Amino acid sequence: MSDTIKYFLEESKMPKTWYNIAADLPKPMEPPLHPGTLKPIGPDDLAPLFPMALIGQEVSQDREIEIPEPVREIYKKWRPSPLYRARALEKHLDTPAKIYYKYEGVSPSGSHKPNTAVAQAFYNKEEGTKKITTETGAGQWGTSLAFACKLFGIELDVYMVKVSFEQKPYRKLVMQTYGARCVASPSNETDSGKAILAKDPNNTGSLGIAISEAVEMAAKNPDTKYALGSVLNHVLMHQTIVGNEAILQMEMADDYPDILVGCTGGGSNFSGLANPFFRKKF
Amino acid sequence: MHTLGSQFIPPATHSGGLRYHGMAPLVSHLKEINALEAKAYGQKECFEAGVNFARTEGIVPAPEATHAVRGAIDAALECKKNGESKTILFNLCGHGHFDMKAYGDYFEGSLAEDKFDKGSMDKALEDLPKIA
Structure with missing residues (x-):
């Protein structure tokens, strides 16, 4: 045997x-x-x-x-x-x-996340996408997409749930190392983020809020698309x-x-x- | 899609990747047609399995992956009880090198165990749109 x-x-x-x-x-x-x-x-x-x-x-x-x-x-x-x-x-x-x-x-x-991150970045590049927005909770998905977007020369903004952004500084730094911009969510960059901060300036964020911010930015800008790390x-x-x-x-x-x-x-x-x-x- | 609705706020468990309360429509469908069995685990029993895995196999699993380790170990222990030599395959989807704070909380005994709360589930489900 x-x-x-x-x-x-x-x-x-x-x-x-x-x-x-x-x-x-x-x-x-x-x-x-x-x-x-x-x-x-x-x-x-x-x-x-x-x-x-x-x-x-x-x-x-x-x-x-x-x-x-x-x-x-x-x-x-x-x-x-x-x-x-x-x-x-x-x-x-x-x-x-x-x-x-x-x-x-x-x-x-x-993690397994780059299996889809690389594929999604590839198809976006093929169709002329200049920038991708996404959300991340703990940071696995954001890190993986940051790696993939850099390989295909696509800009990436990651909306990271604020509580994780503050508790997990190393994941944020890995995203930065790959060249992505990581923003604590809720942020002042989007209407949905601003609305939440107006009600509660100390809101620590959620995956749902981060998705809203990322989707909003993609919907508003014709050369920007959104990417999701699971579910679909x-x-x-x-x-x-x-x-x-x-x-x-x-x-x-x-x-x-x-x-x-x-x-x-x-x-x-x-x-x-x-x-x-x-x-x-x- | 199996979901608790957009108003539900999941408990602050360490498995960030599992704190998503909208299951893939495809996985929900496979459950509906009885192609798979769903099990829920508390995080303490999962970290216990993760530590056992690290001390035998050498890889520190991500908090999410400790759930799969727990499931595989339970299946193996069931085989032991029944004297069956089944073959088990699981996905160790990631390492936990960025999640050591969670292991620290487990060792210190400060890991919270969230109980299923039917009240908050019923309340969250009230906000779902009605579909045929």
Whole structure:
């Protein structure tokens, strides 16, 4: 029996497509509704905020979508990420179960977030976006997008929840190192931020307020777009590189998972790992 | 989309990335069609799992990722109880090198454990728009 700990996939074997689970869902999803009209949202509603390529991916029914070559070249800086067999943890727990984990902390920003940040920056660059705005809570997403925007020469303003901005100065400095501008939210730069500060000058912010500020700036400026780090279909799809690699690495281990586990906030790291495995189940 | 609405303010847990109370429509849909099982964990049991992971595997997980570690460990302990050799795969989505204050709070015992409060959930849900 082999005592392999790490399963490394060669760069040349890195999957060239993302997996779009919409093509295989046993029951299709309901369309998203416009918060004002409560009618289904169309591409025109999203166009001020996102490049058309990403809007297309959001509603695509294509099973596989090619990862553009420039994105794959950047992925190679840390991908394929290793699959580990947690032999020491298994021994500690004294369990007959086999535990594997896909480790996304090897990326430049230390999380899975660059998998979509690089893709979103690429499509924005293709469509002439000069500047991107976004929000960040703890800073993982802001850091990842800062890295990606610098590689494609796009300016980035990050609205960071004020309480985190003050408590986590190092993440803010990483964003600055990558060349992004990080603003404590609520700020005096937007109407939504000003309105909140007028009511409560000591407001420590929330993710919702930071999103409002970032969306407002993108909606007001034609050369500025907005980027989201989770929740949307296209963001989850960009993360499927994780599961596509894991399937090949589980083959290298001559094993297959009975149980998949992921944490979910917006849902992207879980979907990135799990969706390609759902493909085999549906 | 599973949501608590825009007026809900999540408790100040250390897992900033999990303090989002609008789940991806796709993940919500997979739950609705019973393709996955959802579990909620308190942050203390997650940091306990994260520390165990660091002391065995060597990587300090991000606070968010400690939830996946907890889930994987629980699944492995269930296998031990039932004498089953199942294969478990989890996503260790990030390291926790910028989140050591959270580990510090855990070691000092000052980590708050938020209880599910049905009252605040019901109140937040009242503000949701009515759709067919």
